[in-house]
Amino acid sequence: MSHRTEISAYGEFGLIEHLTKNIELQNASTIEGVGDDAAVIDHFGKQTVITTDLLLEGIHFDLIYTPLKHLGYKSVVVNLSDIYAMNARPTHITLSIGVSNRFSVEALEEFYEGVYLACKNYGVDLIGGDTSTSLKGFVISVTAIGEVTPDKFVKRSSARKGDLICVSGDLGAAYIGLLFLEREKKIFLESPEVQPDLEGEAYVIGRLLKPEARKDIIDFFEQSGIMPTAMIDVSDGLSSDLLHICKRSGLGCLLYEEKIPIAEEMRLAAFKFEIDPTACALSGGEDYELLFTIRQEDYEKVSGNPAISIIGYMTEAAEGSHLITKGGNKYPLTAQGWNAFTTGRGQAPK
Amino acid sequence: MSHRTEISAYGEFGLIEHLTKNIELQNASTIEGVGDDAAVIDHFGKQTVITTDLLLEGIHFDLIYTPLKHLGYKSVVVNLSDIYAMNARPTHITLSIGVSNRFSVEALEEFYEGVYLACKNYGVDLIGGDTSTSLKGFVISVTAIGEVTPDKFVKRSSARKGDLICVSGDLGAAYIGLLFLEREKKIFLESPEVQPDLEGEAYVIGRLLKPEARKDIIDFFEQSGIMPTAMIDVSDGLSSDLLHICKRSGLGCLLYEEKIPIAEEMRLAAFKFEIDPTACALSGGEDYELLFTIRQEDYEKVSGNPAISIIGYMTEAAEGSHLITKGGNKYPLTAQGWNAFTTGRGQAPK
Numbered sequence: 045m046s047h048r049t050e051i052s053a054y055g056e057f058g059l060i061e062h063l064t065k066n067i068e069l070q071n072a073s074t075i076e077g078v079g080d081d082a083a084v085i086d087h088f089g090k091q092t093v094i095t096t097d098l099l100l101e102g103i104h105f106d107l108i109y110t111p112l113k114h115l116g117y118k119s120v121v122v123n124l125s126d127i128y129a130m131n132a133r134p135t136h137i138t139l140s141i142g143v144s145n146r147f148s149v150e151a152l153e154e155f156y157e158g159v160y161l162a163c164k165n166y167g168v169d170l171i172g173g174d175t176s177t178s179l180k181g182f183v184i185s186v187t188a189i190g191e192v193t194p195d196k197f198v199k200r201s202s203a204r205k206g207d208l209i210c211v212s213g214d215l216g217a218a219y220i221g222l223l224f225l226e227r228e229k230k231i232f233l234e235s236p237e238v239q240p241d242l243e244g245e246a247y248v249i250g251r252l253l254k255p256e257a258r259k260d261i262i263d264f265f266e267q268s269g270i271m272p273t274a275m276i277d278v279s280d281g282l283s284s285d286l287l288h289i290c291k292r293s294g295l296g297c298l299l300y301e302e303k304i305p306i307a308e309e310m311r312l313a314a315f316k317f318e319i320d321p322t323a324c325a326l327s328g329g330e331d332y333e334l335l336f337t338i339r340q341e342d343y344e345k346v347s348g349n350p351a352i353s354i355i356g357y358m359t360e361a362a363e364g365s366h367l368i369t370k371g372g373n374k375y376p377l378t379a380q381g382w383n384a385f386t387t388g389r390g391q392a393p394k
Numbered sequence: 395m396s397h398r399t400e401i402s403a404y405g406e407f408g409l410i411e412h413l414t415k416n417i418e419l420q421n422a423s424t425i426e427g428v429g430d431d432a433a434v435i436d437h438f439g440k441q442t443v444i445t446t447d448l449l450l451e452g453i454h455f456d457l458i459y460t461p462l463k464h465l466g467y468k469s470v471v472v473n474l475s476d477i478y479a480m481n482a483r484p485t486h487i488t489l490s491i492g493v494s495n496r497f498s499v500e501a502l503e504e505f506y507e508g509v510y511l512a513c514k515n516y517g518v519d520l521i522g523g524d525t526s527t528s529l530k531g532f533v534i535s536v537t538a539i540g541e542v543t544p545d546k547f548v549k550r551s552s553a554r555k556g557d558l559i560c561v562s563g564d565l566g567a568a569y570i571g572l573l574f575l576e577r578e579k580k581i582f583l584e585s586p587e588v589q590p591d592l593e594g595e596a597y598v599i600g601r602l603l604k605p606e607a608r609k610d611i612i613d614f615f616e617q618s619g620i621m622p623t624a625m626i627d628v629s630d631g632l633s634s635d636l637l638h639i640c641k642r643s644g645l646g647c648l649l650y651e652e653k654i655p656i657a658e659e660m661r662l663a664a665f666k667f668e669i670d671p672t673a674c675a676l677s678g679g680e681d682y683e684l685l686f687t688i689r690q691e692d693y694e695k696v697s698g699n700p701a702i703s704i705i706g707y708m709t710e711a712a713e714g715s716h717l718i719t720k721g722g723n724k725y726p727l728t729a730q731g732w733n734a735f736t737t738g739r740g741q742a743p744k
Binding site: 084089172179187188201 | 435491539
């Protein structure tokens with residue numbers, strides 16, 4: 045058993061100091077970091093992009109199967125993904141946590157290890173935050189700050205009729221990863237002596253527990269001179285997020301099932317649960333891929349990139365939003381993504 | 395009984411839309427507000443100042459005696475106070491909330507009414523956030539963003555020996571307000587038929603439930619050409635916050651009890667609890683006044699302002715940090731402010 049230090053041994057200020065003492069600032073834009081009433085940054089003529097996410101134990105994550113280091117990493121990455129989805133570059137984060145005394149200082153150190161690893165991998169500075177006790181549960185609030193050349197950010201609302209719909213990576217795997225972990229949790233709670241059976245499922249579980257944000261796609265846009273016409277990150281599921289672009293842009297869309305990128309590991313795993321892989325891709329969520337539209341004349345530039353799939357195109361609003369199945373049938377797209385207010389995490393795809 | 399609408403009637407996206415539909419943006423620096431992956435701001439050559447606070451039910455507030463509108467107002471104001479404490483101007487906030495289904499949409503509307511009132515009074519724009527269900531308790535996370543002319547922000551660490559220590563307003567009242575409300579809560583829980591007795595205590599209770607941030611002091615600095623040498627806002631109590639300035643500036647201080655500003659309402663209220671008003675001022679906290687140091691040559695400029703008290707001066711670190719009592723005794727200052735990790739809110743002054 046490893047050593048356990050009670051949080052109360054440090055006190056509030058001591059704890060913040062302890063957890064932030066090894067911060068190495070990476071950005072010239074960081075004028076003042078942790079340690080005063082507020083942090084100061086300077087984007088030197090660029091515009092500042094800001095997003096924030098709240099992650100609550102029991103709603104957004106389950107500590108039974110989520111290593112704290114992964115949780116720290118993911119808490120940062122899901123926010124950075126929103127910055128990239130604006131075609132911007134993340135530069136800073138603030139991090140607030142509320143923890144009950146069931147957590148030791150060592151546990152928080154693990155969580156911060158993941159936070160710092162994400163900061164290092166994506167070149168962002170942790171510049172502030174708040175640390176508090178909580179009566180129950182682990183509360184995480186991250187605000188990510190980025191920069192963009194004036195007016196070069198990409199919104200959800202600016203897609204145009206005829207634009208091609210593209211998505212990075214592959215979809216649906218995080219949801220299948222969740223199904224595996226929930227199954228093992230159930231078995232463990234019923235029969236603690238049974239060993240977990242996650243053989244061969246590293247890919248889908250990794251997609252859930254340690255997602256990455258698609259910095260490489262933003263790099264590619266810059267290098268190739270591509271300016272997406274609209275963009276969003278896939279956090280609620282392809283259907284739900286594509287419908288956001290449609291609604292905000294005042295358009296409809298046609299999506300081709302056969303074009304939706306699905307990893308082989310995910311397809312095999314979905315069959316074990318007797319679930320349609322396409323349904324997972326449409327409604328699973330937590331993929332943190334970039335979903336964007338481009339002008340048709342950018343087709344050549346994009347089609348050579350194996351990390352990007354062209355999955356459909358934008359239509360008039362009056363034509364509605366539809367999926368063309370492999371069998372040639374046409375179904376209306378519906379938002380079945382995760383809705384935190386009705387079903388909790390991980391609604392089963394229909 | 396007023397109408398109750400369940401949060402589930404809206405769903406996550408519907409709820410955010412409902413609660414943010416009446417936002418009126420006030421700042422030219424707001425390029426994109428609520429509704430995309432991230433917000434975009436432009437401080438046009440100024441530096442950006444960022445602070446964040448987590449407020450948790452049962453730790454930072456008690457809904458038994460905290461009206462939701464006041465809570466919304468205070469959640470914003472305590473963050474703006476940190477921006478002013480950098481000698482900067484708040485321009486934007488993001489707000490994330492986690493709520494269990496015991497809250498109705500109407501309850502959240504009340505909370506947001508307070509948020510919008512604070513935004514209006516202080517001229518800041520709400521530009522983003524996150525809304526989630528929580529298993530238990532009300533979770534509030536606010537990030538405040540401000541602007542400052544490059545390098546004109548004021549840190550805690552730049553006080554110099556001989557500088558005068560000043561504080562705005564009066565101290566200790568919020569703590570006494572808390573004692574009253576905790577007393578009435580206890581009586582109510584034991585004997586619900588007893589009517590609350592808060593006659594004449596509006597001032598101290600108002601200081602706790604609906605604090606204001608000292609924008610006027612920052613205006614005064616600008617108009618008078620005063621640049622404080624160090625500044626912090628009084629959230630943990632005068633002792634604790636002054637010791638932050640001492641520690642970070644590598645100095646000591648001498649504080650005069652007779653100079654500490656105490657409201658007459660607070661003095662009378664303290665006597666009802668048989669508590670020393672000075673102890674409340676030193677250790678109570680949640681005053682959200684500005685504590686700052688100025689050069690001696692700025693004495694004339696400050697001494698004419700009735701909202702500012704000069705309460706001591708900075709010394710060499712070797713001389714320590716002391717309070718000179720009205721009786722002429724000298725005691726070391728100790729940080730007895732609220733420590734969220736040892737005693738919860740509202741530690742009794744010694």
